[in-house]
Amino acid sequence: MVNCPYAIYPNLSGSRRLDLLLCTMTSDPERISLYFRSSPYGSYSNSLADQNSFILHAYGESLAIKSGFYDYYNSAHHKGFTKRTISANAITLDGGQGQPVNDFDAKGRIVGFASHPAFDATTGDAVGAYEGELTRAFRHIVYVRPSVFVVIDDLATSKPAGVSFEWNLHANQRLTLDSNGGATIEKGKAGLKVRFLGRKACSYQASVKTHFRDPNGEEVPPVAGFSGMTQVHATFATSKTNAAILVATLAPYRLDNSPEEIMSEEYEDFIRLAFADGTMLYVRTAPEGLVDTGGFGFRFEGAALAVRDGSLLLVHGTKAERDGIIVAQSNMLSTIAWGDGRLSVSVEGEANLSLLMSSPIHLRDESTGHDLPEGGNIENRLNSQGVHWTASSDRLQLQLEKGYRAFTLDESPMPGSLQTVILPTEIDGVIGQTVLEAWRDIDGLRVSWGNLEIEPGHYEVLQAPEGLTFTRHGRIRDGVLSLREPIILRGESAMLRLRRI
Incomplete structure (x- = not known):
């Protein structure tokens, strides 16, 4: 699906429909995808020491990458660089020191997730992966739809002298430092603008290199089929400190366009970000406690609070107030997105x-x-449906079991089968049609799929419905099509015209 940042999909009835959603997401070259890892399997064997790391693809290009090569298992390059935290878009300490390799106990945890039409969020806790070096290692990622991510790192150490926290970023080819202290990645037809926020960001020590070094500083270039290949690695390092909150925006864009401009203002204990569509994001910069945004009208206990029209997102928090009225409260840390008829929430316990x-x-x-x-018996409801709820004139009360749940709050149409769809075609001047099966997705939109009966060959696409993708190729201007070419149509049908080349 376009702009789907996390590999979490609805449990629709029937694997065919789940496969449809997966295919739609993976075959659309215009999508923006961020993948985040915080895993309970540690760094053992083929797992890497990259808890709380991310990669980002956009417009068909790999922008923020997992660097290093798999020349062969346990080579000097593989064990000295590729498996190390320094090779990931993750946090290291004091000159590249990171999480231990080949350690099943070097674990991370996803402790929060919410998804909503306005914004998504996830939180990873990687403190267990740093062998006692850190006492706090949260990474929160907020996705402000449709095209901006905000990465918030909440870090602390018990070392009396403190440590230098290092924010690492990797690219395949073009990565340059910006004059404002951020960085720009370009590849193919896409770019990624990375910007750090807050007064302290001005003091980050930024560096770029293209060589691969192990923890001892020895160069470990890849060999075999990867011999001579390079990538670009940037590091943004704080001065020695016992705690830090690092806030960065990631704005992917097409090179024939510009990245979204994000306005930011820093206050005593929060940063306020304003986005082009009117979304406001308040990021806590104090280590803990209630954030009072003053004249903006919000108070909250959590890592961040996002607001768009009547929808809100509380990230890893317990309370949010608007104009002195409590709008959300939980007895434990929760990530909650609600509004516009939707509710998405994750909790770590009942x-x-x-x-x-x-x-x-x-x-x-x-x-x-x-x-x-x-209503009903609380224990029975939790056992049978995972939630017990009651509603009054102005408040929804829920008791939830541990985990992630998503709900609709009104009687809007739900996912289900629809009547077949006719796709009119003109192939080399011959008029025809293709019958597609159809399904209403969770956004209420129609998704249709089927096979285009066509003579195999190389075709030019002269005209196509806006939402049409060729499952194997994506949205193409021309390509080699097979006898029964699979297609997916999201939205309304219209004429498909092809000309054989």
């Missing part, structure tokens, strides 16, 4: 949650469309 919300409320499981009855 939790009680209260949300300010207008009635009437019709709670349904987002992935299945099943109604979730109100």
